[in-house]
Amino acid sequence: MKTPISLTHTEQPHHEAGTPTNMLRHEHEVILRALALLERMGQGLEGGRPVDRKALGWLRDFFGTFADKCHHGKEEQHLFPAMERHGVPREGGPLGVMLQEHEEGRARVRAMGHDDDRQVAEAIRGYTTLLRAHIDKENEVLFPLAEELPVPASTSGSSPSWPSSKQADPVRAASLLWRISPARPGGAFVFARSRLP
Ligand SMILES: [Fe+2]
Numbered sequence: 001m002k003t004p005i006s007l008t009h010t011e012q013p014h015h016e017a018g019t020p021t022n023m024l025r026h027e028h029e030v031i032l033r034a035l036a037l038l039e040r041m042g043q044g045l046e047g048g049r050p051v052d053r054k055a056l057g058w059l060r061d062f063f064g065t066f067a068d069k070c071h072h073g074k075e076e077q078h079l080f081p082a083m084e085r086h087g088v089p090r091e092g093g094p095l096g097v098m099l100q101e102h103e104e105g106r107a108r109v110r111a112m113g114h115d116d117d118r119q120v121a122e123a124i125r126g127y128t129t130l131l132r133a134h135i136d137k138e139n140e141v142l143f144p145l146a147e148e149l150p151v152p153a154s155t156s157g158s159s160p161s162w163p164s165s166k167q168a169d170p171v172r173a174a175s176l177l178w179r180i181s182p183a184r185p186g187g188a189f190v191f192a193r194s195r196l197p
Contacts, residue, residue, distance in 0.1 A: 020079060021143040027071045028135045030170045034062055035128050042124030045117045056112065056120070063109050066170075067131075072102050075138075079146065086149045094142055101134045 038059050044051050080095045090096050108130065111123035 019147070020074075021146055024071070024074065024079070025139060025143065027066075027170045028139060031063075031067050031071065031131065032135065034059060034067070035131055038063075038124055039128045042121050042128065045121035045124070051117070051120075060109055060112050063105075063127075068102070068106060068109070072105075076102065083142075083146055083149065088145065088149075094137075094145070098134070098138065098142060101130060105130055105134070 041051050041056060041059070076099065080090070080098065084090050084095060088095055090099070105127060108123045108127035112120050112127070114120050114123065
């Protein structure tokens with residue numbers, strides 16, 4: 001008899017109520033918000049408008065830490081191995097595709113650090129397209145598959161643990177995103193560098 005998938009964590013912040021896949025879906029929402037900001041920055045570059053490199057660096061850091069290290073880290077270290085233990089193949093299967101897309105995303109984030117605006121814009125376009133499609137596949141295919149397996153409704157237990165650093169907190173990440181959002185009064189510095197003091 002198969003043992004239930006256990007994706008437990010040692011502490012339960014208020015936002016982590018629910019199943020592991022629900023937590024990951026919530027993190028996807030935050031990542032999609034950041035992608036919208038990044039996409040606007042890329043469109044600015046493509047249109048020949050100046051982009052605040054500091055703000056771009058901040059977004060690169062967001063995708064490198066919250067989206068990759070923390071979110072993809074949970075998937076790679078906990079969800080995917082748990083699914084594999086329940087018979088979902090890695091090689092030639094959905095998990096292998098997801099892992100390959102994580103790697104492609106890392107390469108695109110690295111490319112965003114290039115000095116040449118055109119190459120940065122190309123990397124941003126590739127990354128936003130890749131990650132949106134990737135999130136859709138996880139939300140619509142992979143997570144429903146995981147939810148059909150004996151996934152626990154509870155997140156309590158002993159091990160393994162989710163990353164619990166501040167960087168892994170989607171509420172904090174969303175709040176930081178809001179600070180640079182052009183929708184926030186006075187918060188458009190990312191896309192309007194020329195108006196900065
Ligand atoms: Fe994901």
